[in-house]
Amino acid sequence: MENRSEISQLGEFGLIERLRGNVTLTNPTSLVGIGDDAAVIQATDDECILLSTDMLVEGVHFDLSYVPIHHLGYKSVAVNVSDIAAMNAKAEQITVSIALSNRFSVEAVDALYAGIRAACESYGVDLVGGDTTSSTSGLIISISVMGRAKRDQIAYRSGAKVNDILCVTGDLGGAFMGLQVLEREKQVFLADPNMQPDMEKYEYMVGRQLKPEARMDIVYDLLEAGVKPTSMIDVSDGLASELFHIVKSSGVGVRIYEDKIPIDHTTYETAVEFNLDPVTCALNGGEDYELLFTISKDDQEKIKNHPDIHFIGYVHDRKDQNVLITKQGTVVPLRAQGWDHFKG
Amino acid sequence: MENRSEISQLGEFGLIERLRGNVTLTNPTSLVGIGDDAAVIQATDDECILLSTDMLVEGVHFDLSYVPIHHLGYKSVAVNVSDIAAMNAKAEQITVSIALSNRFSVEAVDALYAGIRAACESYGVDLVGGDTTSSTSGLIISISVMGRAKRDQIAYRSGAKVNDILCVTGDLGGAFMGLQVLEREKQVFLADPNMQPDMEKYEYMVGRQLKPEARMDIVYDLLEAGVKPTSMIDVSDGLASELFHIVKSSGVGVRIYEDKIPIDHTTYETAVEFNLDPVTCALNGGEDYELLFTISKDDQEKIKNHPDIHFIGYVHDRKDQNVLITKQGTVVPLRAQGWDHFKG
Numbered sequence: 001m002e003n004r005s006e007i008s009q010l011g012e013f014g015l016i017e018r019l020r021g022n023v024t025l026t027n028p029t030s031l032v033g034i035g036d037d038a039a040v041i042q043a044t045d046d047e048c049i050l051l052s053t054d055m056l057v058e059g060v061h062f063d064l065s066y067v068p069i070h071h072l073g074y075k076s077v078a079v080n081v082s083d084i085a086a087m088n089a090k091a092e093q094i095t096v097s098i099a100l101s102n103r104f105s106v107e108a109v110d111a112l113y114a115g116i117r118a119a120c121e122s123y124g125v126d127l128v129g130g131d132t133t134s135s136t137s138g139l140i141i142s143i144s145v146m147g148r149a150k151r152d153q154i155a156y157r158s159g160a161k162v163n164d165i166l167c168v169t170g171d172l173g174g175a176f177m178g179l180q181v182l183e184r185e186k187q188v189f190l191a192d193p194n195m196q197p198d199m200e201k202y203e204y205m206v207g208r209q210l211k212p213e214a215r216m217d218i219v220y221d222l223l224e225a226g227v228k229p230t231s232m233i234d235v236s237d238g239l240a241s242e243l244f245h246i247v248k249s250s251g252v253g254v255r256i257y258e259d260k261i262p263i264d265h266t267t268y269e270t271a272v273e274f275n276l277d278p279v280t281c282a283l284n285g286g287e288d289y290e291l292l293f294t295i296s297k298d299d300q301e302k303i304k305n306h307p308d309i310h311f312i313g314y315v316h317d318r319k320d321q322n323v324l325i326t327k328q329g330t331v332v333p334l335r336a337q338g339w340d341h342f343k344g
Numbered sequence: 345m346e347n348r349s350e351i352s353q354l355g356e357f358g359l360i361e362r363l364r365g366n367v368t369l370t371n372p373t374s375l376v377g378i379g380d381d382a383a384v385i386q387a388t389d390d391e392c393i394l395l396s397t398d399m400l401v402e403g404v405h406f407d408l409s410y411v412p413i414h415h416l417g418y419k420s421v422a423v424n425v426s427d428i429a430a431m432n433a434k435a436e437q438i439t440v441s442i443a444l445s446n447r448f449s450v451e452a453v454d455a456l457y458a459g460i461r462a463a464c465e466s467y468g469v470d471l472v473g474g475d476t477t478s479s480t481s482g483l484i485i486s487i488s489v490m491g492r493a494k495r496d497q498i499a500y501r502s503g504a505k506v507n508d509i510l511c512v513t514g515d516l517g518g519a520f521m522g523l524q525v526l527e528r529e530k531q532v533f534l535a536d537p538n539m540q541p542d543m544e545k546y547e548y549m550v551g552r553q554l555k556p557e558a559r560m561d562i563v564y565d566l567l568e569a570g571v572k573p574t575s576m577i578d579v580s581d582g583l584a585s586e587l588f589h590i591v592k593s594s595g596v597g598v599r600i601y602e603d604k605i606p607i608d609h610t611t612y613e614t615a616v617e618f619n620l621d622p623v624t625c626a627l628n629g630g631e632d633y634e635l636l637f638t639i640s641k642d643d644q645e646k647i648k649n650h651p652d653i654h655f656i657g658y659v660h661d662r663k664d665q666n667v668l669i670t671k672q673g674t675v676v677p678l679r680a681q682g683w684d685h686f687k688g
Contacts, residue, residue, distance in 0.1 A: 004449040007449070039472035041490065051490060055486055095397040095488060099399055113363050126369045133399055134351075136401070144439060146393075
């Protein structure tokens with residue numbers, strides 16, 4: 001009888017770590033492999049190609065009972081472009097592979113690709129290839145994205161230095177609260193299909209969940225301001241989880257301030273309505289696709305008036321001290337509770 | 345009531361054509377998009393990056409009741425490398441995304457990745473990224489591959505010229521017959537689990553099905569011989585189907601000779617045993633992953649002694665006359681019967 005270990009015991013990150021452990025790079029053009037938002041491949045002496053990929057599975061990553069398929073197409077591209085933005089680079093090409101069951105009509109596929117094309121247009125990305133096949137159940141979307149950057153402009157998770165300033169863009173927790181709202185309305189609808197949900201007050205959060213944007217604008221703004229982030233990552237699994245990626249890769253610790261964490265007022269109010277702590281939602285809710293990055297103290301002045309960049313804390317040298325300072329001045333250890341599809 | 349058209353009516357190629365129709369390229373680095381074995385992206389003035397992707401779905405592309413998962417990992421990489429070989433280029437990096445249900449153990453994933461790593465080593469390709477997620481049913485593998493070539497060395501489907509010689513490598517129909525053998529043994533086993541199948545005489549074909557190799561060796565041999573194919577494609581859907589891709593893209597016609605089509609003697613004998621026509625199997629059986637290419641007449645001398653390259657016919661200018669000359673000298677129109685997962 002063969003030994004059998006369950007993947008749920010390892011979890012998604014454990015499995016990735018396990019698979020990553022056996023990998024070595026042999027081509028001189030493979031500069032950086034697994035472990036950041038994108039792989040880095042040498043193109044010319046001073047320019048690199050970035051390569052990243054994401055897979056979205058129906059029933060795991062999206063629920064078509066409330067996600068319009070056009071938005072799903074847009075979001076699939078946006079989250080991939082976000083991985084390139086997180087390297088401080090510009091996305092240029094994508095490939096899109098889909099597997100779909102006969103539940104899907106040609107019109108549904110058209111709507112999905114209309115969303116994909118809209119995102120391509122919005123981000124200046126070309127759809128250059130893909131694969132189309134049938135599946136035995138549901139829809140699977142696999143996108144790969146190629147980006148480009150000057151070699152010395154690429155921002156890694158590992159570059160955070162002591163005394164750097166921690167920055168985050170936009171606001172957090174909105175996409176998570178949007179998901180809560182959509183899930184609740186689905187239950188209400190299932191119980192009574194005649195109920196007309198009043199979604200107006202949740203519009204912002206639902207939009208954050210259904211149609212997130214990659215923050216390419218920030219990449220351009222930083223370039224224009226002459227600021228190269230010392231480290232960067234996109235917020236897909238939640239602020240806390242991404243902070244841990246940065247501190248682990250950089251060998252540092254972080255201190256962040258509760259009152260600096262950007263939360264939209266509707267997100268705040270809706271969290272309270274759902275009996276959830278708004279700060280916990282901002283720390284651990286995923287899918288905002290904002291950028292989290294560190295900058296040298298010397299650069300702070302250059303972007304201090306940017307309306308969408310928030311300074312939330314700083315980097316220090318005590319590796320295992322990652323803390324949140326509450327509004328009351330209490331020091332609370334940070335915990336990563338990023339989403340794990342195998343455990344979830 | 346919304347209009348609903350079935351994808352099965354369009355078929356896989358129809359769907360791809362439909363999706364492709366709306367795509368335009370905007371980045372100057374996007375040299376060639378959808379429509380060949382790989383997209384072509386400018387890297388330097390004289391060097392290009394090739395990008396291709398493939399998705400394999402359990403129950404559609406493979407059956408784990410007779411495919412060892414280690415071989416599946418190897419094959420997933422090989423078929424992607426084959427797409428780069430088909431551009432007359434060298435594969436350098438891949439990303440591997442998998443979605444898997446809790447039916448799969450950690451040991452099964454380890455075996456899959458052992459196969460993936462073995463193929464990476466065999467082809468000198470680096471695994472640089474990927475995604476790992478859960479699925480509601482079965483295993484899905486999505487691989488993207490990046491290759492590299494001098495811009496003037498890239499071979500497209502569209503370059504076949506009148507009077508060019510048609511070449512094919514290895515032998516054809518073996519992978520298809522291997523699949524027939526495996527499917528028959530599965531039925532025998534299901535009927536009586538105590539039956540011990542005698543697979544020895546089918547070993548070659550089963551190997552062709554389970555562990556195909558990308559013909560990177562041919563790419564190197566052609567380079568060494570100083571031969572640049574005028575057009576090239578890999579044989580994944582069957583010789584006839586690939587010939588039609590070349591003639592359609594190149595605006596030419598082809599004439600091939602039945603007695604020149606390379607068929608291994610065990611493939612021939614097994615086809616007869618299965619009451620199948622061996623030539624039909626070679627023409628329409630897929631998954632051999634050999635290379636089909638055209639060369640200028642002037643280059644024929646340079647590779648005429650290559651033991652694994654066969655001259656099967658030539659290119660002419662009558663676009664709609666694609667014919668097979670039988671051993672008896674009869675002229676038969678070629679028909680493409682490539683596999684269609686949506687119709688099949």
